Structure formats: structure tokens, C-alpha cells
Amino acid sequence: MSVKSCVVTVVLYYLFTFDKVYVLTTSEGINTDPFVIDVSWNSHDYDLHTIPTLQVVSNPLLARQFSPIYKKIFANLKQLNADYARYAVWFPYPKLAVAELDPPSGLAQCGNVGQDFSINLSCEQNGGVISKVDFASYGTSTGACGQMKQGQCHAANSTTVVERMCLGKSKCSVPAFVDLFGDPCYGTVKRLLIQIQCDPPQNNTYYNFTYLDTMLEDFLDATDGHSRIISFCTQPTWLFKQDTPHIYPDNASLVDWEYPVGTELVDDTMQALGDYYGRLLAWYTRGGFIDEYGREHRSNYYYNWDYTEIFNEVEAEHHMTVEYYTRAYDAVVQGIRRHTNNYAMKYVGLALAFHQFDWFRYFLNHSNHAPDIPLDMISYHFYASGNSRTNPLDWEPFFNQLDAFTLQVEQIEEIRKILSPKTRTTIDELGVILADDNTPGAPQFPPIYWNAAAALYAYAWAKISRLRIDVVGHSQLVGSFFFTFVYFRLATYRIMYIGYPELPDLQLQPQFPSVALLNWTTGEGSAKYWTSKLLIDTVDIDNDQAVITRTTDTSSQNIFCQAFVGINGRRWVLIINKRYANVDVFLPGATGGRMQIINEASGFGPATEVTLTLSTITLSPFSVVIVHMPTASAN
Numbered sequence: 001m002s003v004k005s006c007v008v009t010v011v012l013y014y015l016f017t018f019d020k021v022y023v024l025t026t027s028e029g030i031n032t033d034p035f036v037i038d039v040s041w042n043s044h045d046y047d048l049h050t051i052p053t054l055q056v057v058s059n060p061l062l063a064r065q066f067s068p069i070y071k072k073i074f075a076n077l078k079q080l081n082a083d084y085a086r087y088a089v090w091f092p093y094p095k096l097a098v099a100e101l102d103p104p105s106g107l108a109q110c111g112n113v114g115q116d117f118s119i120n121l122s123c124e125q126n127g128g129v130i131s132k133v134d135f136a137s138y139g140t141s142t143g144a145c146g147q148m149k150q151g152q153c154h155a156a157n158s159t160t161v162v163e164r165m166c167l168g169k170s171k172c173s174v175p176a177f178v179d180l181f182g183d184p185c186y187g188t189v190k191r192l193l194i195q196i197q198c199d200p201p202q203n204n205t206y207y208n209f210t211y212l213d214t215m216l217e218d219f220l221d222a223t224d225g226h227s228r229i230i231s232f233c234t235q236p237t238w239l240f241k242q243d244t245p246h247i248y249p250d251n252a253s254l255v256d257w258e259y260p261v262g263t264e265l266v267d268d269t270m271q272a273l274g275d276y277y278g279r280l281l282a283w284y285t286r287g288g289f290i291d292e293y294g295r296e297h298r299s300n301y302y303y304n305w306d307y308t309e310i311f312n313e314v315e316a317e318h319h320m321t322v323e324y325y326t327r328a329y330d331a332v333v334q335g336i337r338r339h340t341n342n343y344a345m346k347y348v349g350l351a352l353a354f355h356q357f358d359w360f361r362y363f364l365n366h367s368n369h370a371p372d373i374p375l376d377m378i379s380y381h382f383y384a385s386g387n388s389r390t391n392p393l394d395w396e397p398f399f400n401q402l403d404a405f406t407l408q409v410e411q412i413e414e415i416r417k418i419l420s421p422k423t424r425t426t427i428d429e430l431g432v433i434l435a436d437d438n439t440p441g442a443p444q445f446p447p448i449y450w451n452a453a454a455a456l457y458a459y460a461w462a463k464i465s466r467l468r469i470d471v472v473g474h475s476q477l478v479g480s481f482f483f484t485f486v487y488f489r490l491a492t493y494r495i496m497y498i499g500y501p502e503l504p505d506l507q508l509q510p511q512f513p514s515v516a517l518l519n520w521t522t523g524e525g526s527a528k529y530w531t532s533k534l535l536i537d538t539v540d541i542d543n544d545q546a547v548i549t550r551t552t553d554t555s556s557q558n559i560f561c562q563a564f565v566g567i568n569g570r571r572w573v574l575i576i577n578k579r580y581a582n583v584d585v586f587l588p589g590a591t592g593g594r595m596q597i598i599n600e601a602s603g604f605g606p607a608t609e610v611t612l613t614l615s616t617i618t619l620s621p622f623s624v625v626i627v628h629m630p631t632a633s634a635n
């Protein structure tokens with residue numbers, strides 16, 4: 001069959017819905033002759049080994065307390081059937097990410113809240129009552145528990161008000177209301193600070209797992225039966241030395257990009273750091289923990305997961321060096337063992353955003369670690385970037401950026417193989433971040449963006465599979481929205497997204513919308529999600545092998561394709577259109593095969609499936625295609 005005779009452009013799919021036509025380079029397509037895909041079905045290339053998965057980052061859209069779509073989100077996660085999904089409990093929302101937001105404070109009990117929030121005090125632990133108000137101030141007072149100082153602005157009756165509400169009671173709740181204290185400084189932002197003591201005395205800690213619990217429960221339920229990687233990325237800021245305590249938002253759904261501050265730990269032995277993580281893990285895997293003062297906190301959680309990852313992108317704000325990170329990694333492993341007695345837990349180290357080879361050389365050298373510290377897995381991240389949020393042509397270079405990244409992967413692999421060959425690797429954040437992604441008011445990307453980013457992920461998985469990396473995780477499930485929960489007030493389920501002009505005075509702040517896999521308004525899967533699903537459903541890492549695949553696209557700038565053979569005569573080909581244009585390909589023997597295609601037309605639905613009636617296929621812009629070859633050899 002000659003190539004020419006197959007140049008019948010079969011438009012299998014309407015390529016654009018006509019209300020959404022964006023700049024198209026050429027409506028004719030790139031090539032007049034299709035690119036020929038030449039598969040040597042009997043020539044083994046490499047064993048397929050790389051598991052496609054995804055990252056999930058904690059944020060209010062996952063929280064039962066806030067999200068109108070959390071059920072849909074977790075149902076979509078469950079439906080993916082992903083192994084090695086990474087759950088990152090990450091800092092921008094401190095109440096969602098940190099279990100102990102305030103340091104243990106001995107016999108004094110403190111609270112510090114902003115306007116209209118309440119301080120809850122309790123002496124119930126030993127059946128006691130509030131016996132003394134050491135400090136109370138509604139105004140501009142500051143300072144850590146035990147060191148509170150009255151500010152210039154101070155409501156004179158603060159102490160009497162708190163005494164009247166709390167003394168002799170087992171617990172009380174004092175709101176920072178102007179109606180309660182009067183207004184000591186009109187127009188100034190005020191806070192309420194209180195310090196009390198109990199009789200009989202009690203030691204005080206401030207654990208609160210409310211939001212961590214619900215999101216983790218839902219994540220673990222949705223990924224039950226699969227290997228998973230849990231990362232409690234964020235360290236409590238009070239573990240670090242600081243002049244004044246960091247004030248985090250009272251509102252759990254408000255972003256605090258400044259949360260991880262401090263560059264020097266208070267406890268330089270790192271024991272306290274290890275203890276924090278040990279107790280956190282004991283809470284989720286051992287039914288509870290013993291706190292800093294020997295008191296038991298019961299959770300009744302006996303979860304299990306395979307891997308715990310330590311920190312994320314070394315929390316760059318803490319300015320860790322590799323020596324520091326390595327020591328902290330060891331301290332966290334030791335802390336977890338101390339509090340859980342679990343020596344079977346496996347660990348993922350590094351989670352690096354940058355690829356400084358020195359870091360890999362140091363961390364992967366076992367002699368830089370304490371004895372008996374496992375280096376089970378390392379992780380690092382990659383994001384392609386685009387300068388334009390709206391011009392799809394600007395997204396074609398994603399693929400070359402990925403090629404440059406694979407050269408770094410090769411060098412990291414060389415280091416790993418020499419220093420710690422048994423250490424596995426997960427590239428647990430792989431995605432795209434468009435320019436100005438966190439800039440309120442930045443323009444919304446057009447729907448074809450989902451396809452460009454989906455194609456990049458499929459390409460990345462395939463390219464990286466050649467390097468035999470263990471896991472490649474698509475970043476990230478959902479989180480791309482403005483952090484506003486106006487729908488509570490308006491009693492409508494509305495979440496604002498980028499560029500939406502309706503509520504300009506709400507200080508809206510997006511969280512990396514271009515990284516999402518789901519539509520953050522509806523919870524539906526985008527092309528990114530469905531591409532992950534397609535790969536997860538198709539890839540059989542126990543049996544598939546890549547075979548030599550060549551194309552007439554000699555520059556490799558238009559298409560990517562890779563063919564695989566599996567058991568029972570299974571043969572499949574991944575084809576990716578790297579262009580924002582139609583591209584025709586000719587895959588000999590494909591007639592009668594089954595094609596699954598994700599393109600703009602498949603929208604928020606799964607891959608469209610068709611039986612091929614020809615071996616020439618028109619790939620619409622940024623399509624991801626899997627062709628399952630007919631079982632009887634048709635070459």
C-alpha cells in the first residue's frame with residue numbers, strides 16, 4: 001500500500017467547536033503527505049517500567065468543610081486507579097497543612113486571633129477551671145505566649161471583660177468583637193491576645209487536626225488498595241527561631257504564602273522537628289500519640305501507606321543547604337520511628353524543584369546519613385512554562401523544554417546509579433505553569449490549553465520511560481481557583497476563577513490554575529485528567545516492552561510516537577501531536593484497530609474511541625492518541 005494512496009484526509013473528528021476558534025497556523029494542517037510511522041514490531045527497544053500517576057495538593061477545594069465539589073473530586077481520583085499518587089499537605093493554607101500551629105506553652109494557655117474570630121480557652125483536661133487571666137488585650141498587643149506585650153492601642157477593660165467571661169469556668173470562648181471591648185483605636189487593625197492559667201494546673205498544646213483529617217481520610221479512601229506517597233511538607237514555623245511569632249490567618253481558606261519563615265531551628269539537634277513528624281504519623285497510623293508533656297491524644301486512625309516524603313522543594317523559604325536537608329531527613333525518619341515504632345515505612349527524599357547535581361551527590365551518598373537511614377526513593381519536579389496564557393503557538397515549545405529536562409534526568413540517573421543504585425525515583429510533579437499563573441486578573445487560558453498540557457504530560461511520561469524512572473506524577477489534581485468562599489454568604493455554589501470581573505473587591509488569589517487536572521468549577525476531568533487516565537488504563541508495566549519506532553518526521557518537531565508490545569499479541573502505539581495544527585500520520589496496519597483520542601473535541605470527557613477504517617489518521621492540535629493495533633498482523 002503506497003503512502004500516496006492513503007493521503008485521504010479523513011477528518012474523524014470535528015476539530016473545533018465553532019464558537020471557540022483560536023489562532024490556527026493553517027487550517028490545511030502541517031504536512032501534505034502524512035508522516036509515516038515505521039514500527040519494527042520484533043525489535044525490542046526497552047522494557048516499560050514507568051508508572052504514570054498524579055499529585056494531589058491539599059487546598060480548600062478538597063475540604064468537606066468548604067468545597068461544593070469535593071465528592072466529585074475524590075470520585076474522580078478514585079476512578080483513576082492510580083498507584084503512587086502523591087498527596088502533598090502544603091503550606092499556603094496553614095490551618096489545612098500544619099497540625100500544631102502554636103508551640104506548646106507549658107502551664108500558660110494562650111490565644112491570639114484577629115478581628116471577629118474567637119479565642120477558645122479550656123481547662124477541661126484535668127477537670128479544672130480557669131483560675132487566672134495573666135494577660136488580655138484587644139488592640140495592637142503582640143508577642144508569643146509568656147511574652148505578650150501591650151501595644152499602643154489597648155482596650156482598657158480587656159482584662160475585666162475576659163475575667164468576667166471566663167474565671168471559674170471550665171471553658172470559655174472570647175470573641176474579638178468591637179462590640180465587646182469598644183474601639184480603642186478607630187481604623188486600626190486589632191487583635192485579641194489572652195493568656196490564662198488553670199486550677200489545677202495543666203500543660204498546654206495546640207494540636208488541631210480538623211482539616212488535615214478530613215482531606216487525608218478522603219484521599220486515602222479514594223486511593224485505597226494502591227501504593228501512595230504522603231508528604232506533610234510544611235514544618236510548623238515556630239520550630240524556627242524568630243523575633244516575633246508568625247501570625248497565620250485565622251481563616252482556614254485564606255492563603256498565607258509567607259508561612260514558612262525562619263532559617264535556623266530553635267532545637268538545633270532536630271529532635272523537636274523529628275518529634276513533630278513522629279506524632280503526626282502516629283496520629284494517622286498508630287491510633288494517636290503522646291504529646292510534649294506526656295499526655296495522650298487519641299485519633300483511632302490506623303491507616304497505612306507505603307511512602308512518606310520529607311518536605312517539598314526543601315521549603316525554599318527556610319534556606320536549607322543540602323547538609324541541613326540531609327540531617328533533617330534523618331531526624332524526621334528517626335522521629336517517625338520513635339513515635340510509631342514502624343520500621344517498615346519507606347521514605348522519599350529531596351522533592352527538589354531545581355536539579356543541582358551537588359544535591360543528589362550529597363544526599364545519595366549513604367555516608368552522609370546516620371546509620372540505618374533508608375534511601376528508598378528520591379523525587380524531583382519539572383514544569384514547562386509558557387510566556388503567553390492565551391496564544392497556543394506559544395505552547396509548542398513545551399516539548400523542547402521537556403527534552404532539555406530529560407538530559408538532566410540522565411545526569412541524575414548517572415549519579416544515583418553510582419551512589420545508591422537501589423534508590424527508586426519518582427518525578428512526582430510534572431506539569432506546566434503558565435506565565436502570571438498566580439496573578440489575580442491574569443487572562444483565562446482557552447480550552448485548547450488543557451490539550452497542550454495533556455500532550456506534554458503524555459510526552460514526558462513516554463520520554464522518561466526510556467530512562468526507566470519508576471514513577472512520573474502529573475501535577476496536580478485540582479487547586480486552581482480563587483480562594484474565596486463567597487458562596488457561603490451568597491448561598492450559591494460559586495467559586496471565582498481567573499479574570500472573573502464580578503467580585504473585584506474580594507482580594508481573590510488564584511493557586512496555579514494552569515497546573516490543575518480538573519475543572520475547578522465543576523470538578524470534571526480536563527484533557528489532562530483523561531490523558532492520565534488513558535495512560536494508567538493502558539500501561540502494563542509488568543508486560544509491555546517498547547519496540548523500535550521511527551517516523552519520517554525527521555526533525556521530531558511535529559509528532560512523537562512510540563510503539564509497545566505486550567502479552568497475548570497486544571500491540572499499541574502512543575502518538576502525540578506536538579503542534580498547534582492538524583498533522584496527518586500514516587500507521588501501516590492500523591486499519592481495523594481501535595483508536596482512543598483525546599483532543600479539543602473530547603473536551604471534559606474521556607478519550608473518544610473509534611475503529612479505524614484507514615491507516616491514515618488526522619491528529620488535531622495537541623492530540624494524544626493510543627492506537628490498539630488489530631490482533632491479526634496486518635502489515
Ligand SMILES: *[C@@H]1O[C@H](CO)[C@@H](O)[C@H](O)[C@H]1NC(C)=O
Nearest residue numbers: 113117118119120173208250
Ligand atoms: C471556638 O469555638 C467555636 C464554638 O465551638 C468554634 O466555632 C470555633 O471554630 C472555635 N475556634 C477555634 C479557633 O478553635
Ligand SMILES: *[C@@H]1O[C@H](CO)[C@@H](O)[C@H](O)[C@H]1NC(C)=O
Nearest residue numbers: 155157161179180181182183
Ligand atoms: C469596654 O469598654 C468600652 C469602651 O469604654 C465599652 O464600649 C464596652 O462596652 C466595654 N465592655 C464591656 C463588656 O463592658
Ligand SMILES: *[C@@H]1O[C@H](CO)[C@@H](O)[C@H](O)[C@H]1NC(C)=O
Nearest residue numbers: 106107201202203292293294
Ligand atoms: C507540665 O510539664 C512539665 C514538663 O514536662 C512537668 O514537669 C510537669 O509535671 C507538668 N505539669 C502538669 C501539671 O502536668
Ligand SMILES: *[C@@H]1O[C@H](CO)[C@@H](O)[C@H](O)[C@H]1NC(C)=O
Nearest residue numbers: 095120207208209210211252
Ligand atoms: C479545631 O479547629 C476547628 C476548626 O477551626 C474548630 O472548630 C475546633 O473547635 C478546633 N478544636 C480545638 C480543640 O480547638
Ligand SMILES: *[C@@H]1O[C@H](CO)[C@@H](O)[C@H](O)[C@H]1NC(C)=O
Nearest residue numbers: 361362365366367368418419
Ligand atoms: C561519600 O561521602 C563521603 C563522606 O562525605 C566521602 O568521603 C566520599 O568520597 C563520598 N563518596 C562518593 C562516591 O562521592
Ligand SMILES: *[C@@H]1O[C@H](CO)[C@@H](O)[C@H](O)[C@H]1NC(C)=O
Nearest residue numbers: 251252253254483484485486
Ligand atoms: C474566610 O475568607 C473568605 C474569603 O475571603 C470569606 O468569604 C469568609 O467569610 C471567611 N470566613 C470567615 C469565618 O471569616
Ligand SMILES: *[C@@H]1O[C@H](CO)[C@@H](O)[C@H](O)[C@H]1NC(C)=O
Nearest residue numbers: 444446447519520521522524
Ligand atoms: C469549567 O467548566 C465550565 C462549565 O462547563 C466551563 O464554562 C469553564 O470554561 C470550564 N473551565 C475551564 C478553565 O476550562
